[in-house]
Amino acid sequence: MPFTIANTVTFEEEIKKSRFQAIATVVENEQQVKDFLIETKDPSTTHQCWAWKIGHHVRFNDDGEPSGTAGRPILASIEGNDLTNVIVLVNRWYGGIKLGTGGLVRAYGGCAGQCLLLAEKIELIEKKQIQLSCLFNEWAIIQYELMQQHIEYQESYTENGVFIEARLQLHQIEPLRQKLQDVTRGREHLHVED
Template sequence: MSLQPFLIPASPVRFEEEIKKSTFITYLAHTPSIEEAKAFIETIKTQHKDARHNCWAFVAGRSDDSMKWGFSDDGEPSGTAGKPILAQLTGSGVGELTAVVTRYFGGIRLGTGGLVKAYGGGVQQALKQLQTIEKKVTTLLQLRLDYPLMPLTQSIMTQFEATEVKADYSEKVELVIELECLQVAAFKETLINKSGAKVLINQPN
């Protein structure tokens, strides 16, 4: 698994066009998991239950993680809708993204080449409007320390942009913090050096 940050959608997009009297409406949304991708697809299907087709594809993780891809032609000829949509998504380099293309049939057949162009092209146009943000890959660390070491620990947390997830103040301070994976080694080294190895650091399973 890559620890590098990757792009995800910042907000949903809707793009509509008419091709030979058929209306194609493309929806893009941020879906961090396969379950959320499927839920979004069902929402659009319900919204457009009178449409001839609701074809879709999703990339539920990083854009290069094929274990989290899915697609459907939803009744269009095989390979003319789901795959072209997926090809646009994976080519965009954006992760956690689902596209649903709704088609209201206008009575004129487009042929397989026309369908590939219509479905792929709609997603391509929608992607041009998509705003993205960077998602950092993070992990959790458990810290156990004496109270006098709190100011030092908090200062190092700020330096590494770590956030406190949970804190337990009993005999010692026990913190659970979230930190970018790429920063873990440097964070541990800094904290151990500056505290004289008095802060215990564990990675929860």
Template structure:
């Protein structure tokens, strides 16, 4: 699955009606709703939208006939294998009725063209874990993280016995990292998934 790297816009005219799409990344439903609120045009007749974040998806026809706007926008998101994405398509009526089929094509097509133009990035499933180690081992553990794309030590807490690192890294690299930490610390590190 992929998400978008940044916000993308696309505009087209369909039978004198103007359609403007804005698509962007959204990591949560709150982010998606904020994006939608921020990208809708106040002077447009309709601001139709859809978002998908994992198993959560929502869409709105914003006054257009049912099923002619929000659902086609959502289908454009899903059809391109995207997740964690929100799309708003604003319409300014140009005086020519498009009919239900024309609205479906216009909203879905505008969203799809906007998404095709957008810069994408792969969604990486991250795992979080806690590593408690001796002070002398911290630098080598951090150095081993530097060789893993997307890995980061979020924070460190110092205790009388050593250091507690909170680490995030791609889930598919988790087993190898745990073996590396065991080697570096000669099996003395305490490695655990954080509570919650």
């Protein structure tokens, strides 16, 4: 059962005069990762090391620290907590005392781990992107169904009717597919992106 975190959390500690600050947040795609790294760019830091995991995709960055001493231990903290759809950034402000490779691994991995311990873990519910269309006179019924199931959607109006995009939990797909078939008398189909 995969988990993610409920909200953004931070943790700070000082290790041999170096200040470490971990920030963990939820990400659902690589664009959100890029946006987060741009938003948290801090030129006052000595190093900004990070790791993220989205499903089976992982990336990490040592940002100038010796190879394998920062990004990989951060990733190990994410995976050790059975988390996905998470990025953890650890900022370091160098305090003048070298920590050595073992010290760096413990500092980065430990700071990330402490940060993740503060986070509320929630079960990750898999969602799929869907698309559907309907005529204007059918839209009220479809819209009511979406609202009843608390499905967030975006609609756009075309000359022939309404085009809808939404993210559905897996158990919501079949009932909506059936409703669309009933309302449009089999004319329209629900398209699920893989």
